[in-house]
Amino acid sequence: MLLDPQADNRWLTEAGGAGMAGKVLSAADRDAFAGMVRPTADPRFGDYQSNCAMPIAKLCGKPPRQVAQAIIDVLDWEGLCHPPEIAGPGFINLRLRDDFLATVMAEMLGDDSLGVEPADEPRTILIDYSSPNVAKPMHVGHIRSTVIGDALARTFRYLGHRVITDNHLGDWGTQFGMVIYGFKHFGDEVALAAGPVDELSRLYRLVNRLIAYHAAVADHPGAVTATAAATEVVARAEAAVSAATDAKAKRSAEKELAAAVRKQAAARQRAEALQATVAAAQADPDFLRQAVAHPGIADAVLLETAKLHSHDPENRALWERFLPHCRDEIDRVYRRLDIRFDHTLGESFYHDRLGDVVQRLRDAGLATDSEGAVCVFLPEFDSPMIVQKKDGAYLYATTDLATLFYRREEFRPDEILYVVDSRQGEHFQKLFAAAARLGFQGLRLEHVQFGTVLGEDGRPFKTRSGTSVGLESLLDEAVAKALEIVCDPQRVARSDGGMDEAERQQVAHAVGHGAIKYADLAHHRTSDYRFELDKMVALEGNTSAYVQYAYARARGIMLKGGMAPEAIAASAQPPVLGVPAERSLALTLARFGESLQQVRADNAPNFLVDYLYDAAKAYAVFNDQCPVLKADSPEIAASRMVLVALTARVLETGLGLLGIRVVPRM
């Protein structure tokens, strides 16, 4: 924050005279109250406000405005602010001095990290994100974890923390059993040699479909029965509604009817979906033949998985043969998205440690046998955390515990963030509860959860056939839309010199990929959001293209003025903030660091997105109202050029922390 009220809060101690009835505040209170300085909601109230007078007044039994007066009497921020004003019930309004703000501008421009001070107490933060299952194509569901985790990692590093990123790959699960089974029965060596990734994903999809088919055949009659039963319940509920005599009974009967109708619809929908799966299979003779030939495929797949886990040489060899291709496949997507990890320790890495974990849990008295499985019962949960199945196999709770032990040993982190979707909330609660009983109290564990990506219909984003949407096809689509915009003939005609194909592609990639990342990060991570590609790549509104364009405009002015950004930075003097658009832009730029603190406090990158959009808007106003190259005097031109250069730096750096690139013109 521009003002650092917590660094030196003598002003709260010294205010303890008459106004505060001699009340002495504890150090913790002082820190908390000093921290109650924040930006104002409305510029009429100045730039910042302190809200601490009201709660202090309650503590010492004095009128809040009197307390506020006592505080401002001793407040010594003359170099930074105009004299504070007391407003309303006891708000203290602060307005920064223009000369101070101007000094901040020059300092930021001359500083490699834009005036953001490294953290006082750097923490070692391990971030676990992305974690796709290999051997399955990456889909839309992987966007959030990957993009949010990457943005947090970049931002925390920028803030001076020691960040370790680890991609906890799903490289040891049932999907490999599926691929192995598929290869043994339907594999095509020639196709594998020619295009391993395509062949492996063909096998995965085929086996997946076969399993789904048999499950549908098995479950359909039950679903039909359930639908019939639900229909009966509806009929009874209808009868109850018409039989109800008084208003209260009628209302409660109607409520039950509504619930019954919903359940009926859900049951019917399920039955229809199963029916559709069966029908689609029956319309496909080749597939049906395969289905008939492999009736026990689901169990057989589990068997192949179990064999892999128990070091069966053949399956192990296949796994080792397939895995590199799967890794190549996801690495290609990461390269495209500009995502890197310090470590990629997948589930397979922990396989040999799982037995130890179960033993440690037993030794600690946490694990007990129940119904043939090894379970950890925790009093705060109804169902146990199962760490070993009755067939002896381990589960992801076991792997997560093993991972926890390893990470503590290897990386000694202060905190671990799991960027994983909300549906796994209960799993992490159990994991953390178990960890607390295993001596992990000093290590902060946090489930950084996020919501679902929805389609335009408000349902989880799926293709028409019900499968999840491939990640790469979305990226391709976004780039294609961006390219259309870049190549808009009207614009191309206007841009000086035009763009060659290479530059167009570069811009389309920056804008297309940026659009998807930006839209994801713009929403608070805990809320679900609607995936609307047209809005994401739009030039208007809160989009990456708008911010990227603001950057390009700033670069355009520097270019036209024949001034390199570095040269401007090297000779920067504090700018003159003569008109509101200049001051307002300066104030916004000065708050860059605050937005990063907000990201850190909540593990929520949307604060940085909001900030960048604000900065881009403030720059747009400045751009409109403040001529730079055609300014009235060379002095004003130079002064404004400082703001232009700093805007470009802030936007480029901020977008960079979100994993989004800029282009010098677009």
Add this chain to the structure above:
RNA sequence: GCACCCCUAGCUCAAUUGGAUAGAGCAUCGGUCUACGGAACCGAAGGUUAGAGGUUCGAAUCCUCUGGGGUGUACCA
């Protein structure tokens, strides 16, 4: 059944963790300027923050209840 999350402008979303008159964007309507790069800027309209109580100087935010939606819930991850 139980547990957790959510309900904010016509639509999509914010709201610095309890602060002042709840903000943006899209869409709608109106306006500006001989374009330092117009993919611009300004304005209007739009709200009982699902509803009802409570806590206090002050509530979208905390507590209770009601309604509506989502997710999870013993051997998938």
